[in-house]
Amino acid sequence: MKITVDDKNDSTVAIISGEEIIINNVRDALDLMMNVKYQGCDKMLLRKEQITDDFFELKSGVAGEIAQKYTNYQMRVAIVGEFTSYNSKSLNDFIYECNQGDKMLFESTEAEALAALHLCKSWR
Template identity: 60%
Template sequence: MNLTIDASGHSKVAILSGDGVVIGDVQDALDAIMNAHYLDCDKLMIRKELIHEDFFELKTGLAGEILQKCTNYRTKLAVVGDFSGYNSKSLNDFIYECNHGQNFFFKATEEEALKALHGVA
């Protein structure tokens, strides 16, 4: 797991990278959140390929548990990737609701994710 920082004004986003699945369970997500906080970041961006597929199968509860950890530790999260291949109505509704909130985002590009996390209109 590697973290780099993208700064815009007083806003800092930790960008998670790595090889293969980096977030496979709740503990991996908590480690990423804590590492970001260590770097004085309360915003985290990750590509969807780095997250275990169970995250996108809502009935597993993984997405809910990870987003709850983000909420508990006051961390905004953006997942970047192509979500058009998922045919689950509940997942599509979940993504829609997240994108209309202020703390969790599912964006097609890193640029869109950074704008959302930095709060750029």
């Protein structure tokens, strides 16, 4: 895993890169968040492939728990990937609702995700 910090005006976003699954459970999500916060960021960008498939199976509770933890600890996150292949109405509704706010975003490209995160006000 590699963390690259993207600065734009007063906004800093941690871009997480790597081929492996980084978030397998809530504990991994919290560890990643603390690592990102140590880098001085309160926003991060992840690829869908870096997150366990359980996240996208809403009945597992992983997505909701991670979203709640990140909100509680003031971490904004954008997840980049192709989400139209999921045939779950509840997941599609979750993605839609998340994209109405600015805490957890789902975007199809890294450029869109980065732009959206930089527009979000910092928690500070």
